[in-house]
Amino acid sequence: MEILKNKTGSNLVIYLSGRLDTVSAPQLEEELKASIGDVTELILDISNLEYMSSAGLRILLSAQKTMNAKGKMIVKNVNDTIMEIFEVTGFIDILTIEN
Amino acid sequence: MKELTIDATVENINKVTEFINEQLETCGCPIKAQMQIDVAIDELFSNIAHYAYNPDVGPATVRVEARENPLSVIITFIDNGKPYDPLKKTDPDITLSAEDREIGGLGIFLVKKTMDDVSYEYKDGQNILTIKKNI
Numbered sequence: 001m002e003i004l005k006n007k008t009g010s011n012l013v014i015y016l017s018g019r020l021d022t023v024s025a026p027q028l029e030e031e032l033k034a035s036i037g038d039v040t041e042l043i044l045d046i047s048n049l050e051y052m053s054s055a056g057l058r059i060l061l062s063a064q065k066t067m068n069a070k071g072k073m074i075v076k077n078v079n080d081t082i083m084e085i086f087e088v089t090g091f092i093d094i095l096t097i098e099n
Numbered sequence: 100m101k102e103l104t105i106d107a108t109v110e111n112i113n114k115v116t117e118f119i120n121e122q123l124e125t126c127g128c129p130i131k132a133q134m135q136i137d138v139a140i141d142e143l144f145s146n147i148a149h150y151a152y153n154p155d156v157g158p159a160t161v162r163v164e165a166r167e168n169p170l171s172v173i174i175t176f177i178d179n180g181k182p183y184d185p186l187k188k189t190d191p192d193i194t195l196s197a198e199d200r201e202i203g204g205l206g207i208f209l210v211k212k213t214m215d216d217v218s219y220e221y222k223d224g225q226n227i228l229t230i231k232k233n234i
Binding site: 019021050054065081090093094 | 131137138145198208213
Protein backbone atom coordinates (compact mmCIF):
# COMPACT_ATOMS: atom_id res chain seq x y z
CA MET A 1 0.00 0.00 0.00
CA GLU A 2 1.12 3.53 -0.73
CA ILE A 3 0.06 6.54 1.32
CA LEU A 4 0.23 10.10 0.02
CA LYS A 5 -1.03 13.09 1.95
CA ASN A 6 -1.82 16.70 1.36
CA LYS A 7 -2.45 18.99 4.31
CA THR A 8 -3.89 22.47 4.03
CA GLY A 9 -4.51 24.10 7.39
CA SER A 10 -6.84 21.79 9.30
CA ASN A 11 -7.81 19.88 6.15
CA LEU A 12 -6.00 16.62 5.47
CA VAL A 13 -6.41 14.54 2.33
CA ILE A 14 -4.94 11.04 2.37
CA TYR A 15 -4.61 9.11 -0.89
CA LEU A 16 -4.38 5.35 -0.54
CA SER A 17 -3.37 2.92 -3.26
CA GLY A 18 -2.78 -0.83 -3.34
CA ARG A 19 -4.26 -3.07 -0.68
CA LEU A 20 -5.40 -2.16 2.81
CA ASP A 21 -5.02 -5.46 4.66
CA THR A 22 -3.48 -7.07 7.74
CA VAL A 23 0.05 -6.33 6.53
CA SER A 24 -0.49 -2.70 5.53
CA ALA A 25 -3.12 -1.56 8.08
CA PRO A 26 -0.57 -0.73 10.83
CA GLN A 27 1.15 1.63 8.36
CA LEU A 28 -2.07 3.64 7.93
CA GLU A 29 -2.78 3.54 11.65
CA GLU A 30 0.66 5.06 12.37
CA GLU A 31 0.20 7.68 9.67
CA LEU A 32 -3.17 8.76 11.05
CA LYS A 33 -1.89 8.85 14.61
CA ALA A 34 0.97 11.09 13.55
CA SER A 35 -0.95 13.53 11.39
CA ILE A 36 -4.56 13.72 12.58
CA GLY A 37 -3.87 15.91 15.65
CA ASP A 38 -5.21 19.34 14.63
CA VAL A 39 -7.26 18.11 11.67
CA THR A 40 -10.97 18.93 11.55
CA GLU A 41 -11.65 17.61 8.05
CA LEU A 42 -10.15 14.30 7.03
CA ILE A 43 -10.63 13.05 3.48
CA LEU A 44 -9.60 9.54 2.51
CA ASP A 45 -9.36 9.28 -1.25
CA ILE A 46 -9.33 5.56 -2.05
CA SER A 47 -9.78 5.66 -5.83
CA ASN A 48 -6.59 3.62 -6.29
CA LEU A 49 -7.22 1.17 -3.49
CA GLU A 50 -7.88 -2.34 -4.82
CA TYR A 51 -9.46 -3.87 -1.74
CA MET A 52 -9.82 -3.64 1.99
CA SER A 53 -10.03 -6.40 4.60
CA SER A 54 -11.41 -6.12 8.14
CA ALA A 55 -8.00 -4.86 9.33
CA GLY A 56 -8.66 -1.77 7.18
CA LEU A 57 -12.25 -1.47 8.38
CA ARG A 58 -10.99 -1.34 11.96
CA ILE A 59 -8.72 1.61 11.16
CA LEU A 60 -11.55 3.41 9.37
CA LEU A 61 -13.92 2.87 12.30
CA SER A 62 -11.36 4.17 14.74
CA ALA A 63 -10.61 7.24 12.55
CA GLN A 64 -14.34 7.89 12.16
CA LYS A 65 -14.81 7.86 15.95
CA THR A 66 -11.90 10.26 16.41
CA MET A 67 -13.20 12.62 13.72
CA ASN A 68 -16.81 12.47 15.01
CA ALA A 69 -15.52 14.13 18.15
CA LYS A 70 -13.80 17.02 16.42
CA GLY A 71 -14.93 17.45 12.84
CA LYS A 72 -15.72 15.24 9.90
CA MET A 73 -14.31 12.45 7.79
CA ILE A 74 -15.17 11.74 4.18
CA VAL A 75 -14.28 8.61 2.21
CA LYS A 76 -14.03 9.38 -1.50
CA ASN A 77 -14.00 7.42 -4.76
CA VAL A 78 -14.89 3.96 -3.50
CA ASN A 79 -14.69 1.12 -6.05
CA ASP A 80 -17.36 -1.59 -6.40
CA THR A 81 -15.49 -4.28 -4.47
CA ILE A 82 -14.89 -2.02 -1.48
CA MET A 83 -18.42 -0.57 -1.65
CA GLU A 84 -19.79 -4.09 -1.32
CA ILE A 85 -17.60 -4.61 1.75
CA PHE A 86 -19.02 -1.37 3.22
CA GLU A 87 -22.54 -2.57 2.43
CA VAL A 88 -22.37 -6.04 3.97
CA THR A 89 -20.65 -4.77 7.12
CA GLY A 90 -23.01 -1.81 7.60
CA PHE A 91 -20.09 0.63 7.21
CA ILE A 92 -22.12 2.36 4.53
CA ASP A 93 -24.23 3.83 7.38
CA ILE A 94 -21.24 4.76 9.54
CA LEU A 95 -19.07 6.44 6.93
CA THR A 96 -19.72 9.54 4.87
CA ILE A 97 -19.06 8.37 1.32
CA GLU A 98 -18.65 10.66 -1.70
CA ASN A 99 -18.32 9.07 -5.10
CA MET B 100 -5.16 -29.37 -6.97
CA LYS B 101 -2.19 -27.36 -5.73
CA GLU B 102 -1.01 -26.82 -2.22
CA LEU B 103 1.47 -24.71 -0.31
CA THR B 104 2.80 -25.36 3.18
CA ILE B 105 4.34 -22.35 4.85
CA ASP B 106 4.92 -20.85 8.30
CA ALA B 107 1.72 -19.22 9.53
CA THR B 108 2.96 -15.66 9.94
CA VAL B 109 1.52 -12.30 8.98
CA GLU B 110 4.60 -11.73 6.79
CA ASN B 111 3.64 -14.77 4.69
CA ILE B 112 0.08 -13.62 3.88
CA ASN B 113 1.30 -12.00 0.66
CA LYS B 114 3.01 -15.23 -0.43
CA VAL B 115 -0.19 -17.20 0.14
CA THR B 116 -2.20 -14.58 -1.76
CA GLU B 117 0.23 -14.70 -4.68
CA PHE B 118 0.13 -18.50 -4.74
CA ILE B 119 -3.66 -18.57 -4.82
CA ASN B 120 -3.95 -15.73 -7.34
CA GLU B 121 -1.71 -17.69 -9.74
CA GLN B 122 -4.14 -20.60 -9.56
CA LEU B 123 -7.14 -18.29 -9.94
CA GLU B 124 -5.65 -16.80 -13.09
CA THR B 125 -5.25 -20.21 -14.70
CA CYS B 126 -8.95 -20.92 -14.22
CA GLY B 127 -10.10 -17.53 -15.52
CA CYS B 128 -11.45 -16.22 -12.25
CA PRO B 129 -13.12 -12.78 -12.67
CA ILE B 130 -11.27 -9.91 -10.98
CA LYS B 131 -14.07 -9.13 -8.53
CA ALA B 132 -14.23 -12.71 -7.25
CA GLN B 133 -10.44 -12.69 -6.99
CA MET B 134 -10.51 -9.56 -4.82
CA GLN B 135 -13.13 -11.15 -2.56
CA ILE B 136 -11.04 -14.30 -2.29
CA ASP B 137 -7.93 -12.20 -1.53
CA VAL B 138 -9.82 -10.50 1.32
CA ALA B 139 -10.89 -13.94 2.61
CA ILE B 140 -7.25 -15.13 2.53
CA ASP B 141 -6.20 -12.07 4.53
CA GLU B 142 -8.88 -12.75 7.16
CA LEU B 143 -8.33 -16.50 7.47
CA PHE B 144 -4.55 -16.74 7.20
CA SER B 145 -4.06 -13.81 9.59
CA ASN B 146 -6.34 -15.61 12.07
CA ILE B 147 -4.09 -18.68 11.90
CA ALA B 148 -0.96 -16.49 12.14
CA HIS B 149 -2.28 -14.69 15.22
CA TYR B 150 -3.93 -17.47 17.17
CA ALA B 151 -3.21 -21.04 16.07
CA TYR B 152 0.26 -21.47 17.57
CA ASN B 153 0.50 -18.31 19.68
CA PRO B 154 3.08 -17.50 21.06
CA ASP B 155 5.00 -19.94 18.83
CA VAL B 156 5.06 -20.19 15.06
CA GLY B 157 3.85 -23.27 13.20
CA PRO B 158 2.99 -24.37 9.69
CA ALA B 159 -0.21 -23.98 7.71
CA THR B 160 -1.20 -25.66 4.47
CA VAL B 161 -3.29 -23.92 1.86
CA ARG B 162 -4.90 -26.07 -0.81
CA VAL B 163 -6.68 -24.73 -3.87
CA GLU B 164 -8.76 -26.55 -6.46
CA ALA B 165 -11.24 -25.66 -9.18
CA ARG B 166 -14.49 -27.55 -9.72
CA GLU B 167 -17.01 -27.49 -12.50
CA ASN B 168 -20.82 -27.35 -12.60
CA PRO B 169 -21.00 -24.69 -11.36
CA LEU B 170 -17.46 -23.40 -11.92
CA SER B 171 -16.10 -22.78 -8.48
CA VAL B 172 -12.90 -22.49 -6.49
CA ILE B 173 -12.39 -24.35 -3.24
CA ILE B 174 -9.66 -23.23 -0.87
CA THR B 175 -8.77 -25.15 2.28
CA PHE B 176 -6.72 -23.80 5.19
CA ILE B 177 -5.19 -26.42 7.45
CA ASP B 178 -3.19 -25.95 10.66
CA ASN B 179 -2.19 -28.16 13.61
CA GLY B 180 -2.71 -25.45 16.19
CA LYS B 181 -5.23 -25.00 18.98
CA PRO B 182 -8.73 -26.15 18.03
CA TYR B 183 -10.67 -23.07 16.96
CA ASP B 184 -13.91 -22.81 15.04
CA PRO B 185 -14.20 -19.21 13.79
CA LEU B 186 -17.71 -19.90 12.52
CA LYS B 187 -18.95 -20.12 16.10
CA LYS B 188 -18.19 -16.45 16.56
CA THR B 189 -21.38 -14.40 16.89
CA ASP B 190 -22.01 -12.12 13.93
CA PRO B 191 -21.43 -8.44 14.73
CA ASP B 192 -24.44 -6.13 14.95
CA ILE B 193 -23.98 -4.17 11.74
CA THR B 194 -26.76 -1.69 12.54
CA LEU B 195 -24.90 -0.02 15.43
CA SER B 196 -23.48 3.50 15.18
CA ALA B 197 -19.71 4.12 15.04
CA GLU B 198 -19.62 4.86 18.77
CA ASP B 199 -21.33 1.61 19.73
CA ARG B 200 -19.43 -0.58 17.30
CA GLU B 201 -16.89 -2.96 18.66
CA ILE B 202 -13.61 -3.25 16.83
CA GLY B 203 -13.43 -6.88 15.83
CA GLY B 204 -15.47 -9.83 14.63
CA LEU B 205 -15.85 -8.36 11.17
CA GLY B 206 -13.32 -10.56 9.39
CA ILE B 207 -15.02 -13.93 9.52
CA PHE B 208 -18.39 -12.20 9.02
CA LEU B 209 -17.08 -10.69 5.79
CA VAL B 210 -15.86 -14.12 4.64
CA LYS B 211 -19.28 -15.65 5.33
CA LYS B 212 -21.00 -12.87 3.38
CA THR B 213 -18.75 -12.92 0.29
CA MET B 214 -18.10 -16.66 -0.14
CA ASP B 215 -20.73 -19.16 -1.29
CA ASP B 216 -19.87 -21.69 1.37
CA VAL B 217 -17.67 -21.73 4.48
CA SER B 218 -17.18 -24.84 6.61
CA TYR B 219 -15.00 -25.91 9.51
CA GLU B 220 -13.99 -29.24 10.97
CA TYR B 221 -11.46 -30.39 13.53
CA LYS B 222 -10.03 -33.73 12.49
CA ASP B 223 -6.90 -35.69 13.47
CA GLY B 224 -5.55 -32.70 15.41
CA GLN B 225 -6.08 -30.30 12.54
CA ASN B 226 -8.21 -27.21 12.07
CA ILE B 227 -9.64 -27.49 8.56
CA LEU B 228 -11.43 -24.46 7.20
CA THR B 229 -12.81 -24.58 3.68
CA ILE B 230 -14.23 -21.79 1.57
CA LYS B 231 -16.01 -22.11 -1.74
CA LYS B 232 -16.58 -19.35 -4.27
CA ASN B 233 -18.65 -19.80 -7.41
CA ILE B 234 -16.97 -17.94 -10.23
